[in-house]
Amino acid sequence: MEPHARNRRLVKKAAGALTLGSAVLLTACTSAPASTPPGGLDRFYEQRIAWEPCEDYATTSIETAVFAAAPAAECGRLMVPLNYREPAGKTARLAVMRVPARGEAIGSLVINPGGPGGPGLFAAAATSLGHAKTPLTESFDLVGLDPRGVGKSEPAIDCFSDAEADEGNVLLSTQGTTVQWTEADTRAIVDRCAERSGGADVLAGVGTRDAARDVDVLRAVLGDEKLTFLGQSYGTRLGAVYAEQFPQNVRAMLLDGAIDPHQGTSERRIGAFAGFQRSFEEMAAFCVTQAVCPLGHDPDHATETFHQIVRPLYETPVPALNSELSYDEAIGGVISGLYTEAAWPRVIAGIAQLPQGRGDELLQLNYDFALRDAEGRWTNFTEALYAINCMDEERLSETEGDELRAAIFAAAPFMDPGVTLTGARDGCEHWPAEPTLGYPYATDIADLPATLVVSITGDPTTPHAGGINLAKTLGSALLTVEGEGHTIVTAGTNSCVNAIAADYLIHLELPPAGSSCQL
Template sequence: MSVLTRRGLTATVLVLTLAACTSESPAPAPSAGLERFHQQTLQWEKCDDYTSTATEDTIMALVDGLECARMEAPLNYAEPGGRTVEIAVARHAARGAKVGSLVTNPGGPGGSGVFGAATTVLGLDEAKSPLLERFDLVGFDPRGVGATRPAVDCFTDAEADRNAVPLTTQGTTVEWTENDTRAVVERCAKDSGGPEALAGLGTRDVARDMDVLRVVLGDEKLTFLGQSYGTRLGAVYAEQFPQNVRAMLLDGAIDSRQATVERRVGAYTGFQAAFERMAAFCAQQASCPIGRDPKTATAEFQKLVQPLHEKPIPALGGELDFDGAVGGVISGLYTSAAWPRIVKGLAQLRQNRGDELAQLGFDFGGRDAKGAWTNFGEANYAINCMDEQRLTEEQGNELRAAIFQAAPFMDPGVELTGARDGCEHWPAPPTLGFPYAVDVQGLPATLVVSITGDPTTPHAGGIRLAETLGSALLTVRGEGHTIVTAGTNPCVNEAAAAYLIDLEVPAKGATCTL
C-alpha cells in the first residue's frame, strides 16, 4: 500500500485546506469570563525557544529586534475557567510613528506565524515598505501550530523520513481501512494534548484567540493581513467580530461560499493549469523531459511517474514513490521561480533518481538539512478536521475520481478504493460551517488581493470573496500564490501600504502586473 508522507504532503494537504462543512455557523462565544486573559501582560524575550528547525533558526536570526512571548487563551471558550493553551507570538516593533499592530497569518492552516513574521519583516524591509515604520508587525502560531503549546504531534521525524506518515487519501494513492483512520487519530491525540485539545483546533477558536491577542496588544481595533488560509481566518474573524475590525487585507483569497468537494476539485483544477504552464516553459528547452509539445506533456509526465506507484526509486537516502513525486511537482508549481527545479527533477526521473523532487517536497514541508521537520503537515491535517465537511468512503472515492479527472497529471493509472476520511474518528464534529462570513454587517472597508495565475486559490475565488465581504479587489496579473509580504512588486506594495496605513482602497478595477 502506498501512503502519503510529509515528503508528498504538498500534493494534497495544502489544497485540502480551506474546505468548509455544511453545518450552521455558530455565533461567537460571549466575552464573559475572558477578563483574566484580556488583562495579561506578555513577557517579551528572545525567540530562541520558538523555532523547530535549523532553517527557522537561521532566518529568524537575520531579523534585528524580533521578540517573542506566549499568550494564554482558553482551550475551550465555552469553559474559560478550564484548560488553557499558550499561543506563541512574535513582534517586530514599529520604527516610527505607530498606527498600531499589524497582525499577520501566513497560511496553511499549519503555517507558523512566528516564523512568518520574520520572513515578512525581511521581505518588507527589502522593499523599504512604510508598513515597518508605522506598525508593530505581529505574527502568531495558531493553536496546535509550531511553538504554541500544546502543538499537534502525530509522527516522529524519523517516521517522516521513512515515508511512513499517512495523512489523507485525497489526491493520493492512499487506501485506508477504518482501523487506519482510527489509529492516526489515536496517535495524534496521544502526543498533542489529548482529545480535548484536538477538539479545540478549529478556525473559529483561532479567530477568538486573535481577538484576545488584539486586546492584549492594546489595539482598540484589529488590523490584519491574512494570506491563503489566513484569508479564511480573516473572514471568520470578520464574521464573529466585525465591530472590532480596523482594516483587513486578504491575499490569495478563498471563496467562503464553496463547500468541501467544490473547493478541492477547483484547487486541483488550478494545479493542472499551473502544470500546463510549467510544461509550456519546459517545452522551450531542447532537452525538456516531458517533450517539446505542451499538448502531450500530461501523458509524457504520466509515463514518468506512474511506474513509481509499484516501484519507487532512490531519493536522498530513501525512496520516492508516486505520491512523493507528484507532491514535489506541486510544491514547485506554487511559483514560476521553481519551474526549473521541476524540470531538473523530471530529468532525474529518467535517470532513475528522485533527489530533486524529494527535495522540493522537503523544502515546502519545512524539513531542514539535519532531518528536523516542522509540524506543518500534522497541524494542517488536525485543523482541517475541525473545519471541513466529513465524507463517507463512497463520497471520498467519488471525490478522488473527480480530482484525477480535473488534474490528470496526478492520475496514477490504477484502480483505487479506500478513500476514507482521515477525520472520521476525530473526537469532535467540525465547527466552521458553510457558507461562512456571509451577510456580515458593520464591517469597514476591506481589501482582497488575488493573482490571476494563482495555482491553488483561483482568481475566481478571490473575486467571489470580495463580493461576499463587500471588499475592494486588487487584481494582480501573473503567476504565483500570494504577493503582499514578498515586497517584490512596487504596485502591490503601494496599494497595500495606502490601505493598511491610511485606509485608502484601490479604485474599482485596479490591477497590478508581476
C-alpha cells in the first residue's frame, strides 16, 4: 500500500520491477462450473468475456510495449454492478487480461499488484515475462483485472489532465507532504473528480468490499470453481477481504507484502513512513561506501546532511527535465527509489544533483515510478488510489490530520521540511459516501483453506510486522524473506521464493514453519 499520494508524479512502481519439511495438501483445483450466484446477480456470473487483442487496452506507450512482449495475451471486458445493492442499476465494465498457460492449465491465477489503483493488466503481462520459464506460467492462465475505477476499466477515476500532472499541480493528499488545504480546496477536489469520473455514484462505488465481489464474479466467469489469487501490497487487503466474504470459494491465496488488518489508518501510515526512514538510513549506510557520497561519510548524520541539501527547495524549486522539482517532489523521488535496493544509486545521484541546481534524476524517478511515458501520458494510479482509500480509510478531522502529519515527520525525519505547517485536511472529507471497509477486517474467518503470506524483513512500506500479523489473523503459513525491498513474488527473480510459491500455488504444499529465503 502506498502511503504517499502527493500527486500524479508519485505512483505505483511497474509490475515488471515488482517488485511466489511438512507439506499440507489442500483442496484440488478444477475448472468446473461456478457455484450458484448470489441473489439477483445471475446475469453477471453467467456472462462470457469476448477475448480480443490487447492493443487498445494500454493507457501509455510503456504498457503498449509490455503488452506486445506478451504476445499470447488476450483482453476483454467484465460487466459488474456499479452498486451491488442495486444489481439492476448502472454497471461498470472492468478490463481483464488473460495470458494462457504454456502447458495444460489447472486454472486461473488472478493477480493484483497493489496500490490501491495498480493496473492488473500490466501486472499480468509483466508477471508472464518475469516467470516466462517457471512452473507458474506452465500451469496457470495468468489473469489481471484493472479493478473498478482503475486503468482501462470504465468508468475510471479521473481528476486531472496529463498536462496538469506534468505541471506538478495534481494534489490529492496532505499526509507526508507540505500541502496546506482549506475546506474549499477539499470540496473542489471531490467535485472535480466526480465531474470527470462520471458522477458521485462512481466515486462511492470503488471500495475494496465491492472490488472483492468483482473478483468473485471474475472467478465464476473464468470457469474456476475456486479462486487462486496472488495479491501484493494493497492486493493483500483485497485478498483478505475476499477471503472474509467468500471463504468457501478460495482454493489458494498468496499474499506478498502484507498489510496488517488490525491497524487503522493513522497507525498504519506512521508505521509505513517509519519503514521509509529505516530504508533511507540503510541507503545512507550504502552511500558512505561509495567513492562520492552527497550524504557525507557518517551515516548517523545523513538525515541532517540531507536536510541541508533538500530543504531550500521548499522556497525555491530547481529546474528538472522540462519542468522543475519542488520539495515534495524531491521527497517523492527519494521514496520512489527506496522501494527497491537496486534504485539506491539513482537516489544518491539525484541527491548529488541538487547542490548543482538540477533535479532531473529525482523527477525521473517519479516519472519511472508512475509509468509516465515519453509522450507525457500518465496512468490514473494516484487518482484511483485516492478514491479507493476514500472508501476504505478512516476519516480524520483537520486537527487529527495535523497531528498525523507531525507524527509522520517524527517517524520519518528525513521528510521533515523544517517549517510550521497546518491545514492537513482529509482530502476525503467531502466524499459522497462513508467508508465501507471497517477496522479490523478479515478476522475470525471460518473454514478458510490454508494460505501463504510472504514478507520481506526490510520492506519499506508494508513492514515485516504486518506480514506476521496478517499470517496470524488468517492462520496462514509465513515465508520470511531476508533483505530489502517491497514485494518479490511476481518478479520471478529469486529461485527460493519461486520454488516455494510454485509448490503452494500449483501443488497446494505449504513450506515448513520458520521457512525463509534470502534476497
